[in-house]
Amino acid sequence: MDGHEFLAERFEANRPRLRAVAQRMLGSTGEAEDAVQEAWIRLGRSDSRAIGNLDGWLTTVVGRVCLDMLRSRRSRPEAPLDIGAPEESTPGDRPGTDPEQQALLADSVGLAMLVVLETLDPAERLAFVLHDMFAVPFDEIAPVVDRTPAAARQLASRARRRVRGAEPVADPGLSRRREVVDAFLAAARDGDFDALVAVLDPDVVVRSVTGTPSLVRGAEAVARRAMMFAPFARSSQPALVGDRPAVLSALDGGKFSVLVFTIERGRVVEMLAIDDPAGLPGLDLVVLDA
DSSP states (O other): OHHHHHHHHHHHHHHHHHHHHHHHHHHHHHHHHHHHHHHHHHHSSSSSGOOOOOOOOHHHHHOOOOHHHHHHHSSSSOOOOOOOOOSSOOOOOTOOOOOOHHHHHHHHHOHHHHHHGGGSSSHHHHIIIIIIIIIOOHHHHTTTTOHHHHHHHHHHHHHHHHHOOOOOOOOOOOOHHHHHHHHHHHHHTTHHHHHHHHHEEEEEEEOOOOSSOOEEEEEEHHHHHHHHHHHHHOOOOEETTEEEEEEEOOOOGGEEEEEEEEETTTTTEEEESSGGGSTTTTOOOOEOOO
């Protein structure tokens, strides 16, 4: 086996973990694959003989690529969703965890946490994901975020506090939340702009996590967007994602999309649009009877 074949074999062995890192950082399967591919390109341009720990090198390179992509998003009018952190346990306490096991654990991340990580600064998110999810030491994270190891530790600690403190506000029972979703769909089907605004929180946010990740904020902006998709509202089916009310809508080409709702105080405060549910690991989707 020549040097190139050896590197390719090692890279493929690391791919599940690298993809999981990028998926949790970027929230998009397509962009995650792009980040992993960029790591392979950079490996090909580097002197592999000077790389002492190839697994660690690849992880930090993917982290740096994702960080650059997240910072680039900040300059765009619509900000994408960034995802990924375990809700209860993390492999950060288990440094010897196998890369494939790490990837499987990352794929089990709950949908609610995808929204929580949107509130984090890119550097905080990177430190949190790499350390708490993938057991990357802070002295390796530090150069990626241009900080000292102590400062990188503080970034992860700050992110951890924000994640743990982001418990959802208690809401009514499922039947009441379902009524709010039904009112939203009825207004969308009828093209009733005022009724849509009435059921939306003034600071409502709609996030897309697959396809082209994006964010729309504010009741009026969301209501205008909802009216554009009235045909999909007419063909929608009620569903659940975890314990959250959702709707399933048919798309062209036999595909479908899912819209997941967060209801607080009788209004929609957040919607998560998933254009490719099969591309989001860990999606607990149940279709209900209409």
